[in-house]
Amino acid sequence: MSNKIKKIGILTSGGDGPGMNAAIRSVARYGLHFGLEIAGIMRGYQGLLEDDIVPMNHRSVSNIINRGGTILKTARSKDFSTDEGKKKAAEVLHRNQIDALVVVGGDGSYRGASRLYELHGVPTIGLPGTIDNDLNGTDQTIGCSTAINTALESIDKIRDTAQSMERIFVVEVMGNKSGYIAMEVALAAGAEDVIIPERPFDYEAMHDEAREGNKKGKVSWIIIVAEGAGKAQTIAENITKAVGLETRYVVLGHVQRGGTPSGQDRILSTRLGAAAVDLLLNGVYGKAVGVLQDKINVVDLKDASRRIHEDMDRRYQLLKILT
Secondary structure (H helix, E strand, O other): OOOOOOEEEEEEOOOOOOOHHHHHHHHHHHHHHOOOEEEEEOOHHHHHHOOOEEEEOHHHHOOOOOOOOOOOOOOOOOOOOOHHHHHHHHHHHHHOOOOEEEEEEOHHHHHHHHHHHHHHOOOEEEEEEOOOOOEOOOOOOEOHHHHHHHHHHHHHHHHHHHHHHOOEEEEEEOOOOOOHHHHHHHHHHOOOEEEOOOOOOOHHHHHHHHHHHHHOOOOOEEEEEEOOOOOHHHHHHHHHHHHOOOEEEEEOHHHHHOOOOOHHHHHHHHHHHHHHHHHHHOOOOOEEEEEEOOEEEEEEHHHOOEOOOOOHHHHHHHHHHHO
């Protein structure tokens, strides 16, 4: 193992997700096991620029594996996005004698970590912390499993009301550029339709199906929409106008980001955190860590950004066949 790394900093950046605390805990305790110092950087890259850094020990991460959110807080930083901001970040790390940085976040966080490594030689490792599951190099991202389960729990309850009151419900879930959560939730909930950014949607066909279904006695519908593909309120109002059936909408919003992380997210975060420390100890930098087919997978940070799920059409076909 390389002895160049003596002190590791860790930060969480961008949107929070259940399991981030488990990742922080893993990096901290695994690093401490090997005699490293651990520094927690508050509020992501913005906190780094402001030198908001705290030392961490075993007790710092006690009883957080089951907590949602992130004890290090998170934020988005316009200042860090500039070349000057990245230079200042590298200077702050050097001043605090932090030899390497572990970044838990999504696409934008990865790009920032990659540039820190490329421009200023800061040893960085990225952990996939985004509920959207839209990063290359990993089958699952931290928080996605819990977000799906949280949304599904709400939709199951909405289904009860939809059936009782004989209504159409349009449910908006998170996913600005990615429809992964929407598609998984639609399949798991047995929804009648799903609207996602990855594929064009035929609203007239949906209206026709609703009319025909109503004629045959179908009295309730659940339609899932990813926030980046449309707005539930507008879609619901258009259904009411076009079809003449009472339609309601629900926006689940940020409830999907919170809550107790699932077992899958806790285990994923724990494995990835330890893998990040192993890479740094072995002198491997500028990488993103993920899991493919249940094995640790390592790719270059610059190649780990946004992933497009190529099987969305097939999943949609399955959804419609089973409706």
